[in-house]
Amino acid sequence: MSTGSATVSPATRRSVLLLSFATFASMAAQRLCDAMLPELSSVFQVSLAEAAQVVSVFAVVYGLCQLFYGPLGDRLGKFRIVTWATLGCSVGSVLAVFATSLDQLVLARMLVALGAAAIIPLSLAWIGDAVAYELRQETLARVGLGTTLGITGGQLLGGVFADTLGWRWAFAFMTLLFAGVGLLLWRDGRRQRATAPITPQAPPAVRPGFVRQALQIVTGRWSRIVLVVALIEGASGFGVLAIWASHLHQELGLSLSFSGAIVALFGLGGMLYMALARWLIPRLGEHGLARAGVTLLGLCALVIAFSPLWWPMVPASLLAGFGFFMFHNTMQTNATQMAPAARGTAVSLFASFLFLGQSIGVLLAAGLAGLLGSTAVIAGGSAVLVAVGLYFASALRRRSSLLASS
Numbered sequence: 001m002s003t004g005s006a007t008v009s010p011a012t013r014r015s016v017l018l019l020s021f022a023t024f025a026s027m028a029a030q031r032l033c034d035a036m037l038p039e040l041s042s043v044f045q046v047s048l049a050e051a052a053q054v055v056s057v058f059a060v061v062y063g064l065c066q067l068f069y070g071p072l073g074d075r076l077g078k079f080r081i082v083t084w085a086t087l088g089c090s091v092g093s094v095l096a097v098f099a100t101s102l103d104q105l106v107l108a109r110m111l112v113a114l115g116a117a118a119i120i121p122l123s124l125a126w127i128g129d130a131v132a133y134e135l136r137q138e139t140l141a142r143v144g145l146g147t148t149l150g151i152t153g154g155q156l157l158g159g160v161f162a163d164t165l166g167w168r169w170a171f172a173f174m175t176l177l178f179a180g181v182g183l184l185l186w187r188d189g190r191r192q193r194a195t196a197p198i199t200p201q202a203p204p205a206v207r208p209g210f211v212r213q214a215l216q217i218v219t220g221r222w223s224r225i226v227l228v229v230a231l232i233e234g235a236s237g238f239g240v241l242a243i244w245a246s247h248l249h250q251e252l253g254l255s256l257s258f259s260g261a262i263v264a265l266f267g268l269g270g271m272l273y274m275a276l277a278r279w280l281i282p283r284l285g286e287h288g289l290a291r292a293g294v295t296l297l298g299l300c301a302l303v304i305a306f307s308p309l310w311w312p313m314v315p316a317s318l319l320a321g322f323g324f325f326m327f328h329n330t331m332q333t334n335a336t337q338m339a340p341a342a343r344g345t346a347v348s349l350f351a352s353f354l355f356l357g358q359s360i361g362v363l364l365a366a367g368l369a370g371l372l373g374s375t376a377v378i379a380g381g382s383a384v385l386v387a388v389g390l391y392f393a394s395a396l397r398r399r400s401s402l403l404a405s406s
Helices: 010-031 037-043 053-076 078-097 102-130 133-163 167-194 210-218 221-241 244-252 256-306 313-336 340-372 374-396 399-404
Strands: none
Touching: 010 053, 010 078, 010 102, 010 133, 010 167, 037 053, 037 167, 037 244, 053 078, 053 102, 053 340, 078 102, 078 167, 102 133, 102 167, 102 313, 102 340, 133 167, 133 256, 133 313, 221 256, 221 313, 221 340, 221 374, 244 256, 244 374, 256 313, 256 374, 313 340, 313 374, 340 374
């Protein structure tokens, strides 16, 4: 594929579709336990904060592993690493099915996180290598569709299985999903090796070590802004999202299935944004998307936090997801451009900061919810995200000067 043709080959589109399935599975695994936290707390006779380890520990391992997978993908092949990581996640999911204690379940979740950590960042980096710049954001949105569907599917599946067949069946489903997608990726990888390379430009013959690559990225003024904002976004966005279903269950008395379904609309809102992104991006620009997105999210989070009725939660969760992904997709696009020569490392650092932030956010949200109540935590988390989002929107206007001074 040439840059000037402004087309994506059918082979590349097929690979992108399979990567979308993989990112769906990865994100579904991350959010699977959100709606089942009250059930796990009851089954293992632990507090909600202790049960939340299945989310927070997953996020910690996920974030730390980015430091390993980024340079590994740059050297051994991003698509290959995604394939084996996806297959590896099925092994961890099997162990989760047969966990007999919270500690065993946390360990199984750690093993899933070891594999899931590679999937989303290396998928984004592979697209950065394989797709011309003018088509990249649209292609990233397609993979983002898999990610947002994963948020929806994970939260919904977790709640439904917990209320019906039992929480173990949720992990059995994930075992089959990871195994099936991994095999499809393996077949596609063989096809790629049997045909002409998809990547439009060859990687440099000599690469600096990971430490040098990372230092080049984190010492840039613009890169530092992107990474710090990603850390706060993970904590105040994805982290606080983990207690939304518990808030609806405990404050409004909704079932876990219904609570999970309402929060799953957050991901559906992200899907709606992905469908409209091609129209919104040229009209609002990156700074407009960031500013409008966090403002919409903040207003909807206040409804989630304070409404005494369940029905306003439905449009609020949908629009909150729409606003969040207006902002998050802008962040992703900037992450893929931090270091084009070491894109795998750069995007993995971004994901590391994002999900380390999520782990911090989950721990803080679960702990503070017991002290201050989930209402205050959701409202406070949204206020932080609005503030950092408005700052990032302002910084986008100064991006050229910040890049020049790096």
